[in-house]
Amino acid sequence: MSKKTTFPALSLLLLLGFFSSSAFISLQQVISKPDNLQSDETLTLLLNGIPFQFENHVIQNGDITWLPGNELFRLMDLYDISFSDGSLHATYFDQNHQHVECRFSAGDNTYSVDTLNNLTHSIPVRSFKLNDVLYIPEQMLEGIFGDFITIDADNNIVSINLSQKHILTNQSDNENPLTQMKLKDASLLRDSRINTLVSGMMQNPVEDWIGWSQSQLKNDGFSEARATYNFSDGPAVDFTYADAEKEIPMEFINFYAQLRNRGISTRFSLTFWDMQYRLEGGTLSYDRLSTEEERERYLDYVRMVVTSLKGLVDSYELWNEPDANRDFYQRITPQDYVEIARLAIPLIREIDPDAKIVLVSTSSYVGKETQEYSQHILESDVVQLADAISLHTVNNDASPVFLSEYYYGYDAMWDAIKVTAETNGFTGEYYADELNYRSDYSLGTLQPEPGDYHPYQPEVATKYLGRMIAINRGMDISVGTSGTNSFERFYEGIMIRNLAYLLDGLDAAKFPVVVNSNSTLVRYYTFMDQAGKHYLAIWNDDAAAVDYDGAACNLTLPDLSASAVTIYDPFNSLQQELNFSTNDDGLVLEGLTLSDYPKIIMIE
The missing domain is CATH 3.20.20.80 (Glycosidases)
Structure with missing residues (x-):
């Protein structure tokens, strides 16, 4: 059995100030940075047990591990991430669901757990800056966020375990690592139709x-x-x-x-x-x-x-x-x-x-x-x-478990609406406005409101929001939101943002898709961009859950070929290159695992 070395979070007593941080530092000399700033590129990085890769490598020196803070904070879905003058700031939710800002600085072994209340702690290792990236020692990170990083020194494995992310393997026998979803600069967002x-x-x-x-x-x-x-x-x-x-x-x-x-x-x-x-x-x-x-x-x-x-x-x-x-x-x-x-x-x-x-x-x-x-x-x-x-049409919490007839009949309902309008001379565009799936937190705490609503756990509400965005955009209907403040409903905000960027510039477009799945409830919509790339939003359309095991699926896209196929996960802000083949039937994607929210497949 391999020996696993873990750096635990700072003890609760230290966080509460019962022991001084200076006493903690005196245990050994402060380490500024590795002697040779070289990472071991043979190191295996796992995210919730699945191979993962940052753009900037994790750096190790003996028993010390530094992680690229800028990328890690995006992976952790922290807010208001900013990096300037060697200091990295980010906002997180504490245990009381309050927003708290933390700060880490290059060349400093002291870090701020809460900038507003001036709560700082120190460890015998410093953060350092390299190539506009702040590398933060594992001990600092776990001093705020708990024990979520594990080092297997014998097998050269670093494991990041984020409990808020339930990540499924996108495709069996796929050795390509997950990477973070790359969103274009906000100034380049043109018409997300949200x-x-x-x-x-x-x-x-x-x-x-x-x-x-x-x-x-x-x-x-x-x-x-x-x-x-x-x-x-x-x-x-x-x-x-x-x-x-x-x-x-x-x-x-x-x-x-x-x-x-x-x-x-x-x-x-x-x-x-x-x-x-x-x-x-x-x-x-x-x-x-x-x-x-x-x-x-x-x-x-x-x-x-x-x-x-x-x-x-x-x-x-x-x-x-x-x-x-x-x-x-x-x-x-x-x-x-x-x-x-x-x-x-x-x-x-x-x-x-x-x-x-x-x-x-x-x-x-x-x-x-x-x-x-x-x-x-x-x-x-x-x-x-x-x-x-x-x-x-989207402000009612409809799902497979609430107003299910409305939910599963949504496409046919809109088709009938369009026929009526266009029969009477209408030639314009359509909006499904005020999209909101209420969560226990949003309805019970943030914005109580009377009505026959059906609140869900925040993660489940987020998945239904994602479904309705994909459904409407797939029917060439623009989407309006209401009551989904991203600062207070962060799961929902991330889903809306990611789908907005993924679907920006895409048009609903019909092309054939052959689905072979162990689920009878696979739902998908097809799109194309101006360059001719094909896109598919696809998921298993049964009841959503916080932890979902997925549905097996093979896809064939007749008459299509590809140089690359990428799948995007808007819930976890991840992407991965998929394996594919081409035969007389067309483009074949085998061994897929469908989630209970839409993932976007891009075919180049």
Whole structure:
């Protein structure tokens, strides 16, 4: 049996300060760095037991092991990773689910466990910088994150064990190592066709929104924002902000201009609460826009917004969820909705002819009343005036274990929606908006909300989010998200970001795929990019689980050949080169293991 040498985490007593770090250091001389900075390239690196490879080799010197901190932190899915002046900063979740920043510095044997509270510790080994990479000794890492690295000195094996990652072998008899998924620079993200939702922007200083747009939007995978200065939902309306319906301040107009300059498309929801009229004693009908006077006030509001934002906003949504929140003066009868569309659309076209018009935008499509309401608009003549149709078909937690008929019938449902719209003259694009799968944490702690929802464990919610992004994009439907803040819902944020980058620039495209699997629930969608590469999003479509064993699968793609085939894992941010062969039947991929969330296969 080989002897395994492990460097344990700093003891709890040391972390809590019961022993001084200086006493710990006095045990031996501080080691600055290896004498010869040469790594043993015959060293085997394992990630959760599967061969893995960093871009920069792990370095060993005797009993000391240094790991490339920049890459390791990305592998660990830490936040706000930054490296400058020899210091590497990153944010992690502590045991209390609080964000904590740690710091490591080149040439320093002291490291910060918590920069905010100035909690530091020291060990007898220093970090060092090499080729713009900070190499961090194993003891430092485990002093914060626990015992997750094991060294088998006799067999020259370093094992990294990350409990938050459940990694399946992608393909049997594949000796190619896993590597980290390589995402292009955020400035190169063009059109992921995934948007995020914000409204009531006037409640925060414009500086907050500028910071958000610069640091998060494209980094999180969003190339579009449903960004509305006014409130979008009746329960949120606060009459303190009645001036939002009189004018849009210049600093916010400039903010929309900045979004456009950064390549972020915007959609503005033209929902109107008539706040000033109500403050002056006016009363509204619970059926909004049902009188000529109220319609005139609404059109004045539309005129003000579109005139202010002409050339800056890409599209205008006529009203958010016009079928909802009657008690909060949000609901419009479908007949009145059609009538106001006939009045508002020509007005918008006159002022800003390049802006797109988005219609329908009804609430959760699970309900029969919502479907009937939407059908009334889809069957009317106003749909031919629209550039896009939005339906909130993905805000209901539907899965194989909840609303399963809706989940498995999703494609057929959308096919029928498209037929209805296009039969009535519609020729534009489609949005499935407000995608959210609630987790126990998000629904119970972050954002409690009433409704018939079905929360999942965060990892499971993440997998369903990934499925719905792949399903909709595979049907040539753009996706909008809601309530999936990446800073507080990090599993979900990583999945959305990775799929956004993987699918950026891809178009849904039909080509044949022959599936041979021990599962009868294999689901897949096909894509192509402008260069002619073929892509496949594929998974086993049974109930998702935190720990899932996978489904065996062989694939044949008739009439295709390849020079390389790569599989991308958006849940774990990993990729691997696949083995393949070609015969008279086409391109053959044997021995695959399907996960319960979409992995993307790229065929070059």
